[in-house]
Amino acid sequence: MAEVIESSKEMKVIVFQLMEKEYAVGVDVVESIEKLISITRVPKTPSYIKGVINLRGVVTPIVDLRERFGMELKPLDDSSRIIIVSLEEFEVGLIVDSANDVIDIPVGSIEPQPEVVGSIESEFISGVAKVGKRLLVMLNLEKVLQPVKRVTTDEV
Template identity: 90%
Template sequence: MAEVSGVENKEMKVIVFQLMDKEYAVGVDVVESIEKLMSITRVPKTPSYIKGVINLRGVVTPIVDLRERFGMEVKPLDDNSRIIIVSLEEFEVGLIVDAANDVIDIPFDSIRPQPEVVGSIESEFISGVAKVDKRLLVMLNLEKVLEPVKRVSSDEV
């Protein structure tokens, strides 16, 4: 039985997705939907990791390839590839990922500050690391990941 004091929310619900051989997570509170790949219209004069835009239910949404954004090896998209539509402060963007695995609850006390790891994606993009059972999930800081995308989109208007 849930108490009403507001301290009971000891878990964070996240979407787990894959890039290369690692699992990443973003809070479900910012995820609008998970879509199969669709036709992406290229936009000239944008960084290479911004693949273009899609028209999703009447909303023109920029699409970012997270592998390329993080400087990872680019691989051809396949049937497992997904576009995760996220919304930050009225700004919607799609993230291309290798696969969207599942939705899980992460206890807040299992989330640790991101370690200083040489050779990983830029540490500014990571808000923390969560150990859940035998899985290690990298928690993304979407504000930092999407900062240049927001600038490009506002310049287009």
């Protein structure tokens, strides 16, 4: 009986937008989605680390995903959001163009990243999911956040 449940297993994800593409991360790593708040710049950090915020008493580094992926930058606006994610007791905020929705996707619909992607962000992708007419790019947060983790833990 357990095998049947496994094959129809679904994964709950947060869908967000960067440029014209939709990306997804599992809700299991998302702590919250915040409107933009004041970001304090930290000297000697990579340009994609925009600084830190004080979120409910926790100092959290903020990464601009557009800049991290080498995409064209755009001014932040009312639809911009900070998605707070947590990996192994490490929290970081990701600036995205907008956070669209929370959906369940069948685990079986996630395919490995196509070999021909070749875009700058391709090293940060764990796969793609086809959901109806939508194509969601699944992020590998470990790779996206690796240098951020190093920068912030080296300073402590």
